[in-house]
Amino acid sequence: GAGVSQSPSNKVTEKGKDVELRCDPISGHTALYWYRQRLGQGLEFLIYFQGNSAPDKSGLPSDRFSAERTGESVSTLTIQRTQQEDSAVYLCASSPQSTENYGYTFGSGTRLTVV
Amino acid sequence: GNSVTQMEGPVTLSEEAFLTINCTYTATGYPSLFWYVQYPGEGLQLLLKATKADDKGSNKGFEATYRKETTSFHLEKGSVQVSDSAVYFCALLWARQLTFGSGTQLTVLP
Numbered sequence: 001g002a003g004v005s006q007s008p009s010n011k012v013t014e015k016g017k018d019v020e021l022r023c024d025p026i027s028g029h030t031a032l033y034w035y036r037q038r039l040g041q042g043l044e045f046l047i048y049f050q051g052n053s054a055p056d057k058s059g060l061p062s063d064r065f066s067a068e069r070t071g072e073s074v075s076t077l078t079i080q081r082t083q084q085e086d087s088a089v090y091l092c093a094s095s096p097q098s099t100e101n102y103g104y105t106f107g108s109g110t111r112l113t114v115v
Numbered sequence: 116g117n118s119v120t121q122m123e124g125p126v127t128l129s130e131e132a133f134l135t136i137n138c139t140y141t142a143t144g145y146p147s148l149f150w151y152v153q154y155p156g157e158g159l160q161l162l163l164k165a166t167k168a169d170d171k172g173s174n175k176g177f178e179a180t181y182r183k184e185t186t187s188f189h190l191e192k193g194s195v196q197v198s199d200s201a202v203y204f205c206a207l208l209w210a211r212q213l214t215f216g217s218g219t220q221l222t223v224l225p
Contacts, residue, residue: 033213042204042217043159056212091159093213104213106151108158 004107006092012113013082021077021110025094032075033104034067035091043091049075082114117142121205121216128195128223136190136219138179138205146209148172148181148188153202153218162190162203195223 005024013019025032034046045059049069060066064082069075079086089111093104122137140148150162150172163172168183177192188205200223205216 035215043215045212045214048212093159104208105161106159 004092004094004105006090006107006110008110009108010111010113012115015084015114016081018078018080019082019112021079021090021112023075023077023092023094023107025073025075025092026105027073029094029096029105030072031095031104032069033093033095034075034077035093036088037091037109038088046077046090079112082112084114087112087114117146117207117209117212117214119205119207119214119216121203122219124202124218125220125222128221130197130223130225131194132223134190134192134195134199134221136203136205136221138188138190138216140186140188140205140207142186142207142209144209145183146207148179149206149208149213150177150179150188150190151204151206151215153204155201159204195221197223197225199223 007022030051032049035043036046037043047054047060047067048056051072052069064080067077089109091106091109093106095104118141120139147166149164151159152162153159163174165172165181168181171180179188179190181188202218202220204218207214
């Protein structure tokens with residue numbers, strides 16, 4: 001597609017439930033990032049994919065968080081046993097492999113609310 | 116590790132005022148530098164970028180110059196408009212990792 005697409009745009013879930021967030025990057029972009037933005041705070045790095053592998057998972061806040069990417073395309077971020085502190089906007093970004101200096105294109109995010 | 120420090124907000128200006136949002140960085144190499152903007156209810160958008168020292172990025176009347184000697188990338192605009200009200204994020208890119216500042220809320224009053 002023309003841009004980075006994320007779904008759902010909004011998700012309200014009960015504490016303790018699992019959620020899956022989806023990111024469709026720009027076609028041909030091999031690098032994919034997940035970030036989290038809590039209310040009133042800056043962006044927090046979660047995980048980075050180069051192709052289908054994740055060389056940097058250092059930002060995942062706990063083992064309840066996991067992510068995968070298939071076909072060098074769609075990525076899914078899964079949060080198990082959600083907690084209220086997981087409430088945030090989850091942002092996905094993608095970039096072409098060879099353009100270190102290009103900057104990333106962001107999706108509009110998924111607003112997750114844990115009640 | 117790498118880090119970005121930007122001016123804390125919120126910043127409130129009258130229309131046509133001059134804007135400066137300070138940004139300094141710490142990096143182990145020679146990163147690329149960016150300003151992103153997030154308008155109310157929208158996603159992050161790339162505003163401008165600079166990939167090496169002394170480069171000036173510019174877009175929509177905004178400018179920022181990559182200053183290696185002061186490790187800074189301050190955002191400026193000569194005359195702000197109400198439509199510039201948004202959150203502005205300074206960021207650096209190094210070894211494929213993008214590091215953001217905490218964001219500066221700008222409100223421009225008519």
